Amino acid sequence: MSARHDDHLELACRHIVEGEIRVTRQLLVITRLQEQGHDTAEAETLLAQFEQGFVLMREHLRILQAEDDAR
Structure with missing residues (x-):
């Protein structure tokens, strides 16, 4: 396995974590908006x-892991 492949795999994993955080935060924003009686349409679109x-991101990680398994 090359160092470059390892770097891509690490980056993909980091993107997954960041994506999970982003989704969770946005869910909290939507909840807060709903509790305050605000329109949530734009927040839900985001x-x-x-x-x-x-x-x-998850599909990209899956592809990298499959390449890893093939080596």
């Missing part, structure tokens, strides 16, 4: 975008 990005 959450959906975060979640779509998170799916892509």
Whole structure:
């Protein structure tokens, strides 16, 4: 396994963690907005975008792990 591949794998893992944090924070924002009686449409749209990005990040990690397993 190359150092470059290791770097990509590490970066992908870090992106997963950051994505989880981003989604969790946005869920908290939506909850707070709802509790205060505010419209949450834009916050929910942003959450959906975060979640779509998170799916892509997880797929990227899966591909890197499959490459790792093939070596």
